[in-house]
Amino acid sequence: MWQSLIDDFSLCFVKNGRYDYLLSGLGVTLEVALFAILLGLLIGFLVSVIRSSHDKYGYFKIANALSKIYLTVIRGTPMVVQLLITYYIILRSVDSKILIAILAFGINSGAYQAEILRAGIESIDPGQMEAGRALGLSYWKTMLKIIIPQAVRNVLPALGNEFIVLMKDTSIVGYIALIDLAKGGDIIRSQTYSVYLPYLTVAAIYLVLVMTFTWLLGKLERHLRNTGADPVHNDS
Secondary structure, eight states, X not given: OHHHHHHHXXXXXXXXXXXXXHHHHHHHHHHHHHHHHHHHHHHHHHHHHHHHHHHHHOOOHHHHHHHHHHHHHHHHSOHHHHHHHIIIIITTTOOXXXXXXXXXXXXXXXXXXXXXXXXXHHTSOHHHXXXXXXXXXXXXXXXXXXXXXXXXXXXXXXXXXXXXXXXXXXXXXXXXTOOOHHHHHHHHHHHHOOOHHHHHHHHHHHHHHHHHHHHHXXXXXXXXXXXXXXXXXXXX
16 A cells, blocks of 8 residues: 555656646746735725725715726626636737736736725724824825725735635636646646546645645734734834
């Protein structure tokens, strides 16, 4: 039994340097997930400010209507379909598959982060905005310096969970022939005809990644809670 397992391991990962499929695929997975979450955060910030500003003060009517369309379309269609549309239709002339994946996942994540951040903004006491304006700050400066830092702190667990979900969702980039971690395992399976070890190894790597990021997020949350860190007060 053990000899068979050793032989299978050697065939799947050692022979012909097949382990490199997993290493390079892991790099692609992390690269797409990291830059997509940052792009999504930027989009989510803009959309959440537009939506919350319209709901509370009636600002940005046209931008709010466009934001609603964006949220409806993105949250109402499967991620894999969005990825294929981006690759085969919208960005068909772009050569970089990683860039296409980052844009597709970033736009998708932005819709979900927008609603997370909007909930965070609406959880802040309206008096905070009034106080900022009373101090002579513009609407946008009040948002950036007072409202948003507190909102992000309130929804940090949800944002962290969105990153974890996004990282796992990148496993579908194989649909556009991009070799990520999951696709790397599938290539090893196709070359060796060994099913169990490649897929179980890929699953184990994803599990370790998720557990690592969950642990880091938990440490950050405890740090903020124990120190009472407040970006607004610290800045002042």
